[in-house]
Amino acid sequence: MAVDAPAESPDARSAGVTSVLDRAGSVATRPKTTRVVSSETRVWARLREVWRSRELLVYLVRTEIKVKYKNSFLGLLWSMISPALTLAVYTLVFGVVLHNGMPDFVLYLFAGILLFNLFSTGIVTATGVVVNNAGLVKKVSFPREILALAAVGSAGVFFFFQACVMVIFMLFLHWAPAWSLLYLVVVGLVPTLVLACAFGILLAAINVYMRDTFHLVTVLVGSAWFWACPIVYSYQTTVASRLAVHHLTWMYFMNPLTILVMTFQRVLYGALTPPATYAPHPALHVLPHWPVSTYVWGDGVVLAVALVLFYVAMVVFGRLAGNFAEEL
Amino acid sequence: MTPVAVEVQGVSKRFRLYHEKYTSLKEKVIHAGRVPHEDLWALRDVSFEVPEGETIGILGRNGSGKSTLLKCVCGILQPTAGQVVVRGKLAGLLELGAGFQQELSGRENIYLNGSMLGFSKRDVDRMFDDIVEFAELGQFIDNQVKYYSSGMYVRLGFAVAVNVDPDVLVIDEVLAVGDERFQRKCLDRVKQFQREGRTILFVSHAPDLVRSICDRAVVLSDGEMVGVGAPGEAIRLFRERLLEAGDALGASEADAALGAATEDIAEEHAAEGLAYPDPQVTAGVPGATAGSVSRLRLAPQDSRPVRFTDVTCVLPAESGRRYVLPGEPVTVRAEFESVRPVVGAVFQLELRGDGGTGLFRTDSEILGVTCDLAPGPGSFEFRLEAVPLLDGAYDVNLGVQTARGLSDWREPACTFEVMNPGRSTGVVAVEVRAALVANGGLVVGNGGLVVGKGGTVAS
Numbered sequence: 001m002a003v004d005a006p007a008e009s010p011d012a013r014s015a016g017v018t019s020v021l022d023r024a025g026s027v028a029t030r031p032k033t034t035r036v037v038s039s040e041t042r043v044w045a046r047l048r049e050v051w052r053s054r055e056l057l058v059y060l061v062r063t064e065i066k067v068k069y070k071n072s073f074l075g076l077l078w079s080m081i082s083p084a085l086t087l088a089v090y091t092l093v094f095g096v097v098l099h100n101g102m103p104d105f106v107l108y109l110f111a112g113i114l115l116f117n118l119f120s121t122g123i124v125t126a127t128g129v130v131v132n133n134a135g136l137v138k139k140v141s142f143p144r145e146i147l148a149l150a151a152v153g154s155a156g157v158f159f160f161f162q163a164c165v166m167v168i169f170m171l172f173l174h175w176a177p178a179w180s181l182l183y184l185v186v187v188g189l190v191p192t193l194v195l196a197c198a199f200g201i202l203l204a205a206i207n208v209y210m211r212d213t214f215h216l217v218t219v220l221v222g223s224a225w226f227w228a229c230p231i232v233y234s235y236q237t238t239v240a241s242r243l244a245v246h247h248l249t250w251m252y253f254m255n256p257l258t259i260l261v262m263t264f265q266r267v268l269y270g271a272l273t274p275p276a277t278y279a280p281h282p283a284l285h286v287l288p289h290w291p292v293s294t295y296v297w298g299d300g301v302v303l304a305v306a307l308v309l310f311y312v313a314m315v316v317f318g319r320l321a322g323n324f325a326e327e328l
Numbered sequence: 329m330t331p332v333a334v335e336v337q338g339v340s341k342r343f344r345l346y347h348e349k350y351t352s353l354k355e356k357v358i359h360a361g362r363v364p365h366e367d368l369w370a371l372r373d374v375s376f377e378v379p380e381g382e383t384i385g386i387l388g389r390n391g392s393g394k395s396t397l398l399k400c401v402c403g404i405l406q407p408t409a410g411q412v413v414v415r416g417k418l419a420g421l422l423e424l425g426a427g428f429q430q431e432l433s434g435r436e437n438i439y440l441n442g443s444m445l446g447f448s449k450r451d452v453d454r455m456f457d458d459i460v461e462f463a464e465l466g467q468f469i470d471n472q473v474k475y476y477s478s479g480m481y482v483r484l485g486f487a488v489a490v491n492v493d494p495d496v497l498v499i500d501e502v503l504a505v506g507d508e509r510f511q512r513k514c515l516d517r518v519k520q521f522q523r524e525g526r527t528i529l530f531v532s533h534a535p536d537l538v539r540s541i542c543d544r545a546v547v548l549s550d551g552e553m554v555g556v557g558a559p560g561e562a563i564r565l566f567r568e569r570l571l572e573a574g575d576a577l578g579a580s581e582a583d584a585a586l587g588a589a590t591e592d593i594a595e596e597h598a599a600e601g602l603a604y605p606d607p608q609v610t611a612g613v614p615g616a617t618a619g620s621v622s623r624l625r626l627a628p629q630d631s632r633p634v635r636f637t638d639v640t641c642v643l644p645a646e647s648g649r650r651y652v653l654p655g656e657p658v659t660v661r662a663e664f665e666s667v668r669p670v671v672g673a674v675f676q677l678e679l680r681g682d683g684g685t686g687l688f689r690t691d692s693e694i695l696g697v698t699c700d701l702a703p704g705p706g707s708f709e710f711r712l713e714a715v716p717l718l719d720g721a722y723d724v725n726l727g728v729q730t731a732r733g734l735s736d737w738r739e740p741a742c743t744f745e746v747m748n749p750g751r752s753t754g755v756v757a758v759e760v761r762a763a764l765v766a767n768g769g770l771v772v773g774n775g776g777l778v779v780g781k782g783g784t785v786a787s
Contacts, residue, residue, distance in 0.1 A: 033417070034415050036411055037400060136428075138404065140441070140444050
């Protein structure tokens with residue numbers, strides 16, 4: 001878009017003015033994009049705008065991470081330490097003290113927490129993101145949705161680091177994932193990201209008008225939603241039979257994260273090629289005996305729901321975004 | 329035909345003013361659906377066009393919608409109705425400072441800002457040195473922005489806005505910050521932008537600045553556009569609005585307060601028998617902004633032989649205006665009352681400009697007018713034949729002195745406004761002729777003499 005400057009004109013350095021003149025030689029004639037500011041909010045137009053600002057997205061993700069760990073000694077390490085501590089506590093309580101009998105429970109736990117953390121960190125960060133960046137929102141024009149997307153993006157970066165830790169764990173415990181099903185990681189990841197973006201965008205906008213949203217989301221996601229997913233306990237061995245008795249299985253799977261978490265567990269924990277020490281493979285009893293297609297379909301349905309929700313979130317956000325600058 | 333860079337089409341903006349703001353869920357539930365609010369139209373159907381390469385000023389009182397308009401142009405606020413079409417890349421500086429993320433360093437903020445304006449990292453790399461050089465931040469560029477002084481903050485903001493090669497530059501009242509040298513530098517850059525054919529939208533409270541750099545100006549009043557035109561015209565319109573607003577502020581109340589204060593001080597002076605009032609003391613008098621014609625009434629006091637009963641600034645009647653143009657006459661007429669015969673009374677006149685700068689002082693003795701007053705009412709006139717002043721409100725202070733000391737002093741006794749239709753700025757109206765005397769080694773004939781339009785008598 002910007003007219004290319006002559007690479008290094010000799011006296012461009014000596015006078016700062018010249019360089020601008022060089023670039024601006026054709027202010028009147030150079031191609032210009034037209035932008036319309038109005039109360040109209042077409043989702044597709046705004047999505048295009050978001051796509052055009054994708055480089056900004058990268059910057060905002062970096063900003064989000066930098067700001068989060070600014071002035072902290074361990075910095076980014078915290079994104080790995082905090083889930084590690086969670087793992088340690090749950091493993092100690094459920095694996096050792098309560099002795100739930102799951103082989104290498106820590107990996108089962110890690111597989112679920114890995115995905116859940118991506119979602120929860122994403123939406124909790126996104127909820128507060130517009131309010132926290134009031135300084136930018138009030139002064140600069142850019143598609144505001146990007147802030148929420150950047151929050152989810154930063155959660156994605158933490159996810160990556162945590163995934164690295166998980167790999168180290170698996171190497172350490174001589175545990176291989178189901179190599180042939182590795183594509184399920186992506187199949188589970190995509191709906192999670194879309195869902196997190198949808199919730200993030202929606203909640204970020206609502207939080208500007210009702211600041212309680214942030215506290216509410218923190219509590220709900222951190223506790224209720226977490227326990228509604230089979231992360232610490234096993235669906236197959238703990239709740240499946242009891243839900244079936246009351247015909248409530250459908251309700252359990254209304255939680256879109258359930259199937260996503262189970263997909264991750266299937267790939268990373270329910271390996272079909274277990275280490276020789278486990279025979280027959282006991283992890284398979286912890287997970288339901290579903291064919292792979294069940295997971296794929298389940299994730300597909302969640303993705304569809306997530307996309308609809310995303311659209312709704314964009315519409316709501318578009319309505320509310322026009323007044324952010326005055327509400328902050 | 330010049331293409332249009334910014335098109336403001338019937339823009340209205342409504343703000344909801346909540347008498348009490350309910351931002352928590354509990355309050356929202358309790359007051360569900362019936363939150364008391366008032367609609368405030370910050371902008372009402374504002375439309376104008378800015379052709380490419382034009383510099384347009386936006387004038388208006390505080391709260392007239394200037395900043396809201398600029399925010400709509402920048403896309404930070406969405407208009408309630410209407411739309412703004414902007415052609416080209418827009419960079420803006422709204423109110424104090426650009427949008428910076430406090431926790432990041434200056435360097436990181438430059439990249440963040442650049443990408444918000446749609447530049448890639450490589451583009452910003454190329455501009456980076458210019459920006460840092462312009463902002464004069466030096467080593468501080470790697471410090472967190474939250475530790476910057478306000479001056480550094482604004483400098484960086486301005487440096488980013490002008491170095492990102494925008495087609496449209498929006499500046500809201502930012503040139504007032506920073507030291508004089510930096511202001512000069514900013515103005516130079518603004519003028520350079522004008523030469524390069526960029527479009528500039530400019531809000532300022534300094535009419536002089538608007539006059540000297542803008543091609544046209546829009547005047548807003550209570551969210552409505554009351555006019556658009558040449559800067560001189562627009563400034564006059566703006567000033568007239570200010571006068572009206574001043575009148576609306578309960579003239580009687582203001583006058584009463586003013587009268588009381590002036591009286592106190594006058595009394596003080598009378599008691600001390602000061603020949604001239606101490607400016608330190610009188611500075612505390614509330615400024616008289618009431619209008620071009622202000623009246624003060626004092627109750628009679630026995631301790632002073634002569635006192636003013638009424639002072640007015642009389643403007644040329646035929647014009648029907650409430651201000652004068654540079655070079656027009658103003659008469660200061662004082663009605664007074666003398667309680668006993670006074671020999672050798674001296675009437676004093678003082679003219680003060682913006683900020684109380686003393687511009688002119690004279691008295692009847694200097695002018696060779698002898699005033700032996702008989703008991704009873706009388707009147708005295710100072711006629712300023714031609715006011716050689718440019719834009720501004722000027723205070724007239726009036727005093728009367730007898731052999732026993734200052735008998736009465738009014739500060740300000742009355743105020744008049746001068747409006748300058750031309751484009752020159754400053755305080756004094758100087759008639760200027762300009763000519764290119766020699767060029768390319770050849771002497772140019774006298775025919776090349778051009779009479780400066782700005783600031784001279786225009787009728």
